[in-house]
Amino acid sequence: MRPWLCGVERGSVMGVLKPLSSRFTHPAQVVAIGFGLAIATGTFLLTLPIATTDGESAGWVAALFTATSAACVTGLAVVDTASHWSVFGELVIAGLVQAGGLGIMTMATVFTLLISGRLGLRARIVAQAETKALSMSDIRRVIRKVVLFSLLCEVLTAAVLTGRFMIAYDEPFGRAVYLGAFHSVMAFNNAGFALWPDSLVRFVSDAWICLTIAASCIVGGLGFPVVFELARSWRHPRRWSVLTRITVGVSVTLLVLGTLVFLLTEWRNPKTLGALDDSGKLLAAFFTAVMPRSAGFNVLDISEMHPSSWLATDLLMFIGGGSAGTAGGIKVTTIGLLAFVVWAEMRGEGRVHVGHRSLSDTTQRQAVTITALGAALVGVATYVLLALTPHDLDRVMFEVVAAFGTAGLSTGITADVGTAGQLLLVLLMFVGRIGPLTLGSALALNRRTRHYELPEERVIVG
Template sequence: MGIKNLATSSAPTLPDKIRTLIDRTVGSSPSRVAISAFLLVIIFFSLMLYTPLASRNGQSIEFHHAVFTATSAVTVTGLTTVPTGVQWSFFGQLMILLAFQVGGLGTLTMTSLLAIAVGRKMGLRSKMIAQEAMNIGRLGEVGSILRTVAVTSISLEATIAVILTPRFWLLGESFWEGVWHGIFYAVSAFNNAGFTPHTDGIVPYGHDLWILLPLCLGVFVGALGFPVILTLQRNLWHFKLWNLTTKLTLIGTTSLLFVGMFAWGFFEWNNPATIGAENIGDKTLHAFFASMMTRSGGFNLVDMSQINPITLLLTDVLMFIGGGSASTAGGVKITTFCVVLLAILAEARGDQHVIAFTRTIPDSVLRIAISVISMSTLFIFLGCAALVYITDESFDRVLFEVISAYATCGLSVGLSAELPPAGTYILALLMFVGRIGTNTVATGLALRSRRRLYKYPEERPIIG
C-alpha cells in the first residue's frame, strides 16, 4: 500500500507537465516565447476592442478595425483606421492606453517587473526572457535595466501628465477630462505610440509650447533606449565612461534631429498647405517637432498628405532609421544605421577595420546590421507590392504608409483609413513584424555562431 502511494505521488501532475513544457520552450527559444506573448496580447486587446462596450455608439465595430487598432497599439505604432476620439468610448481608449503601455515596455519585461515588485529574485529563465524582450547584450545587466525601466517610465510619464493636465484645464476641459488627456498623452509620448484622444489630434495645439515640449521630451527619452538611459544615470557627465552604444545613439540621434529639422523646414518653408503662412518662429517650431516625431513619435501638426513629395521621401528615410535599440521606438535602429555608415566610411578611407571612438566594431556586428537592414527592406518591398496589387493608390502613398507601419512610427497620409480589410491586415502584419522582427533577427543571428576547423581559399568576386 505504501509503495503504491509512493508511486502515485511521484507521478508528474498536469501543472508539472505544463511547467516542464514552458521551461523547455523558453530554454530552447526565448524568441518564440516573446513572439507568442505579443500575439496573445494582441488577440486579447482585439477582443476587448471588439466588444460593444469599447465603442461610443454601443455597437461592435468591424473586426478588422479592432485587430488593426489593437496591433497598432501593442506595437506602439499609432496608425488608425478609425478616429480614436470619435470611435472609442472611455473603456475603448483605456484598452488602447493599456495596450501601448504593455507593448512599449514589453509584455515579458512587465512580467519580470512584477516579479521584482513583489520581492522575488529573478531566475535564469526569467532573465533570459527579459534579455530577449529588450535585446540586452549581457545577462547580468537585466536586473539593473529592469529597475531603470520601472523608475524611468513611471517618473517621466507622471511628470509629463502633471505638466499637461493643468494646461488642458486652462483650455476649457473639465477636471477629469483634463486628467485623462494628460495621462493619455504622457503614456503615448513616452512609448512613442502617437495615439491622441482628441478628435482632431494635436493640430489645434500647434503653437502651444506647454503641450508640444513635454511631448517632445517624452518621445526623445523613450526613443533613446533603456541601456542608454542606464548608462547616463551612472555616468552622465563622464563621456569617456559611456559605452559605444550610448555614444552612437546620442550622437546619431541629435545629428539626425537637427539635419531632419533643417531639411524638413527647408522643403516646407513656402508650402501654403503646411507651414508657408506661419511666421519664422512657428516654422522653426514645426520643423523641430516634425523631425522629432518622424523617427517614431507619430504625432503630427500638419496634414501629412499635403507635404511636398521631397518631404515625404525625407520622412520615409527618417522613419526607416528609427530610434535607439531596446527602446520604445521602431525602425532598424540608430546604432544599426551608424554601424553601416561607419563601415562605408572605413571602406572609403581604405581602413581594414571599422573603428569608432577608439573601439573596433567586430565584423559579426557589421554582418548583423547589414542583415537587419536587408531583411527590413525586403519586408517593406513585399508590403508595398501587396498593397499596390490590391489597391489603385500611387506608389509614394503606399511606400509612406508601409514604412510607417513597419517602422512603427504612426505618421499617415490617410491611406490606412481608406484600405479594404485585406489591406488593413497587411499593414497589421507589417506592424507586428516591424516591432519584434528586427530584434528577433539581430538576437538570433548573434546567437548563431559556429566555428569551422578549416578555411576555404579566398576569392574576390567583382563588386560594382
C-alpha cells in the same frame, strides 16, 4: 535560472525558426507569443459593443487593426480614436500601449544586457565563463528599474500636459488629467494615438505641449541602456559605450537634418509651415522631425505636406529610434554601424573602429542583415499594397514604412486600403515591432567565436 535563458546560448536563427525541434524556448518566441496574446486579448475587448461610442461592435478587422497598432505602439488608425471608441475602448488602447511598450522595453533591455555583458559584476563574471546565464534576481532588478523609470517619465509628462490643458485650454480637472495621462502614455511609448481627429495640429504653436511630448518621445525612444548610461555619465562622453555614442550621435544628426529638411521643403507651403511665424516654423519643423523616430503624432497636416517631405519622413521612419526602447524601425544603431563600415572601407582601413573600439565582423554583418531584410520587407509590402490599392507610390510607401517602423504617421489612406491591405499593415506592424529585436538578438547570441585584435564590443543591432 530558467531554461529559456540557457536556450539563448544555442542554435542559429534557423534553429529558432524550428521551435519544435528544440527543447528550449528561445526568448524571441516569448516576445512573439506575448505580443500575440496581448493582441488577441485586445482584439476581443475591442469587438465588445461597450468599446464603441455607438454601442455597436467595431467588427473584427477594425478591432484587430487597432489592437495591433496599440500593442505594437504604432498609432495607425482605421477609425477616429476619440469619436469611434468609448472610454472603455480608449482605456483598452492605452493599456495595450503600456503593456506593449513595457514588454518590448524590458525584454529588449534584458537582451541588450545579455549581449553586451553589462549586467553588473556578477553577471559579467558568469559571462566571462562563457555561459552568460543570468539569475532571475538580476533580471527582476532590471525589469524593476525599467518599469519605475517609465512610470516616472509618464507621470512627469502627464503632470505638465494636465496643467497646460487646465490653464491654457480651460479643461476641467478630470478631463485634463484623462487627456494628460492618455497622451503621456502615448508619447513615452511612442504610440501615436491622439484624442483629437487632427492629432495635435491644434497645438502647433503651443511650445509647452509640443516640447513636452517631443522630449517624452525622445527619452522613450532612446532606449534604456542608453538612458541609464547617460543618467550615470552624461558629463563624460569619453566613457560612453559604443551603443551610447552611436545612438546619441545618429539621433542628434537625424533630428538636426530632419528639422532642416522640413524647414526647407515646407517653408512656403501655406497648408503647413507657411501659415506660421518664424519661431512657430522652427517649433513645428523640429516636432515633425522628432515624430518619425517613431512617435507618430503630427502638428502639421501630413496629407498637405510636399511629397519630398514624405520621402524624407520615410527615411526617418525606416531608421526609427534607439535599440531597446519604445521606438521602431531598424534603429539608429544599425544605420550608424553601417555608416562606420562604409567610412572605414572608403578610407581603406582593415578594421572598423568606433572610438577606441573595434567592431566585430559579425556585428557589421548583423547591421547589414537587419537593414537588408527590413528594406526587402518594405519593398515587397509596398509592391503588394500598390497592387491592391489605387493609391500612388508616395502614399503607399509612406503607409508601409510607417507600419514597419511602427511610426504610425499616415498621409490619410489607412482606412482606405481595403481589408487585405489592412491585414498586410497588421502583419507589418507585428514584424516591424518584434522582428528587428528578435532577429538582432538571435543573431548576436548566435556566435561563440571572438577575435582579439583589439578589444571588441558587441553592439546590439535592430
